[in-house]
Amino acid sequence: MLLINCPHCGDRAQTEFTYRGDATVQRPDPATASQAQWLDYIYFRDNPCGPHIEWWQHSAGCRQWIKVKRNVQTHEMLGSADATGEIADEIEEAPA
Amino acid sequence: MRYSIFSLARNALTNHENWQEAWKSPEPKPSYDVIIIGGGGHGLATAYYLAKNHNITNVALLEKGWIGGGNTGRNTTIIRSNYLLEPNAHLYEHSMKLWEGLSQDLNFNLMFSQRGVLNLAHSDAQIDALHRRGNAMRLNGIDAEILNLQRIKEMVPLLDTSAQTRFPIMGGLLQPRGGTARHDSVAWGYARAADARGVDIIENCEVTGFKREGGKVVGVETTRGAIDAQKIGVAVAGNTTRVMDMLDMRMPMESHVLQAMVTEPVKPMLDTVVTSGAAHLYISQSDKGELVFGGDLDGYNSYAQRGNFPVLEHIIQAVITLFPAVSRLRLMRTWGGLMDMSMDGSPIICKTDIQGLYLNAGWCYGGFKATPASGYCFAHTIANDAPHEYNAAFTLDRFHQGWLIDEKGVGASPMSH
Numbered sequence: 029m030l031l032i033n034c035p036h037c038g039d040r041a042q043t044e045f046t047y048r049g050d051a052t053v054q055r056p057d058p059a060t061a062s063q064a065q066w067l068d069y070i071y072f073r074d075n076p077c078g079p080h081i082e083w084w085q086h087s088a089g090c091r092q093w094i095k096v097k098r099n100v101q102t103h104e105m106l107g108s109a110d111a112t113g114e115i116a117d118e119i120e121e122a123p124a
Numbered sequence: 125m126r127y128s129i130f131s132l133a134r135n136a137l138t139n140h141e142n143w144q145e146a147w148k149s150p151e152p153k154p155s156y157d158v159i160i161i162g163g164g165g166h167g168l169a170t171a172y173y174l175a176k177n178h179n180i181t182n183v184a185l186l187e188k189g190w191i192g193g194g195n196t197g198r199n200t201t202i203i204r205s206n207y208l209l210e211p212n213a214h215l216y217e218h219s220m221k222l223w224e225g226l227s228q229d230l231n232f233n234l235m236f237s238q239r240g241v242l243n244l245a246h247s248d249a250q251i252d253a254l255h256r257r258g259n260a261m262r263l264n265g266i267d268a269e270i271l272n273l274q275r276i277k278e279m280v281p282l283l284d285t286s287a288q289t290r291f292p293i294m295g296g297l298l299q300p301r302g303g304t305a306r307h308d309s310v311a312w313g314y315a316r317a318a319d320a321r322g323v324d325i326i327e328n329c330e331v332t333g334f335k336r337e338g339g340k341v342v343g344v345e346t347t348r349g350a351i352d353a354q355k356i357g358v359a360v361a362g363n364t365t366r367v368m369d370m371l372d373m374r375m376p377m378e379s380h381v382l383q384a385m386v387t388e389p390v391k392p393m394l395d396t397v398v399t400s401g402a403a404h405l406y407i408s409q410s411d412k413g414e415l416v417f418g419g420d421l422d423g424y425n426s427y428a429q430r431g432n433f434p435v436l437e438h439i440i441q442a443v444i445t446l447f448p449a450v451s452r453l454r455l456m457r458t459w460g461g462l463m464d465m466s467m468d469g470s471p472i473i474c475k476t477d478i479q480g481l482y483l484n485a486g487w488c489y490g491g492f493k494a495t496p497a498s499g500y501c502f503a504h505t506i507a508n509d510a511p512h513e514y515n516a517a518f519t520l521d522r523f524h525q526g527w528l529i530d531e532k533g534v535g536a537s538p539m540s541h
Contacts, residue, residue: 029432030424043434047424047539049378070536071376071467071523075365077427100379101427 163187169499241302362462469541
């Protein structure tokens with residue numbers, strides 16, 4: 029069981045959360061974006077083997093979207109923040 | 125040496141101590157015509173068909189661990205070609221036809237058993253969807269039968285077909301030619317047959333970089349030294365991004381974990397493969413008697429090759445709902461494998477923009493049944509520098525062109541395929 033630190037509610041079980049995916053992906057500006065930018069945004073991912081910043085929604089809790097930093101090779105939790113916040117580097121990153 | 129009843133008898137006389145190794149483990153040579161990266165089923169099949177169909181035998185297959193140690197030995201061994209979309213139907217049906225003669229072709233008993241694959245429907249909408257898919261299959265020359273509840277009861281007597289169950293069963297779609305094969309045998313059989321045709325199978329050899337000249341790849345750096353090659357095929361599903369990162373090629377891919385498990389062995393109780401999309405389950409019984417089953421992805425990015433309990437619990441609930449008799453069995457093992465989840469749920473088998481580099485990836489969790497056709501088409505693509513008709517649609521370029529092959533129609537959400 030993943031134990032996910034919700035910045036609003038504290039450590040909660042993964043079953044309270046819904047996963048969304050890579051939180052570093054930025055939606056391009058529709059007014060100026062090229063086709064290549066849209067392509068990259070929709071289909072292409074870094075998919076790192078190591079620390080990964082991702083969206084989770086605390087759907088069975090406070091219902092807030094949060095950012096979580098997690099090592100996808102070890103499932104180790106490396107920090108979390110509100111959706112608009114930045115994750116503090118309190119925990120040393122495990123080597124990828 | 126060919127395996128036969130005579131070789132078995134001869135070796136029995138010497139207490140089975142003099143069997144030849146199934147494949148040699150040579151030191152890598154300085155250069156090859158073709159290098160295949162990845163010693164799973166797909167890489168091994170590719171090496172075999174390069175030698176058999178295209179007479180290219182100066183081939184090295186590089187595996188970072190050992191043959192059969194990755195996803196080839198972690199799947200639930202199901203074989204089927206019950207697809208809706210034409211490119212998928214043709215590719216997987218080609219695979220099915222290869223499976224049907226594969227034990228003889230490889231001279232290796234793959235324990236291929238066409239016990240049927242039965243998809244259950246629990247709603248009117250699912251009945252409609254199964255009819256649509258069944259009709260599409262038959263138009264593509266693939267066997268498909270719609271079963272009513274009575275026929276399902278006769279075929280799978282231990283299934284709870286009562287109206288009181290959580291997901292009452294309304295009907296099903298059967299592919300009689302579907303079934304299972306012993307997955308380790310597939311790896312060992314292809315490895316032995318490729319080796320016999322001159323392929324060098326090199327284990328414990330991890331690729332750490334590529335050698336490039338101009339716009340071409342000309343070799344690889346490995347943990348066992350540098351090796352040159354005219355052509356390089358990458359077949360490392362699960363770790364595709366890690367390998368392609370060495371070439372700065374971004375992939376339309378996420379790596380996810382998929383779990384499976386087996387119970388203790390029991391006497392024969394299930395002689396077909398049963399799947400339920402609604403309950404998120406596929407289940408069969410192995411020749412040893414274990415019930416083998418799995419369900420959906422854990423649902424978050426992962427390279428860990430292990431998952432978590434909530435998904436296991438969900439799958440086990442589905443098993444017990446559909447087969448109440450299973451509730452007293454003990455679970456023996458659970459495990460996880462890495463899935464190359466592509467953005468449209470379909471694989472990629474193609475040339476790349478880098479000359480000499482070919483890609484086989486994105487198998488999501490449907491790779492095992494595709495092993496023969498994947499190797500067959502990938503070998504064709506490498507040998508001819510052009511795709512076979514059955515993999516022509518499975519390009520990397522389709523994401524740029526908008527020709528996606530999205531069997532489930534769920535969009536660019538890899539965890540949903």
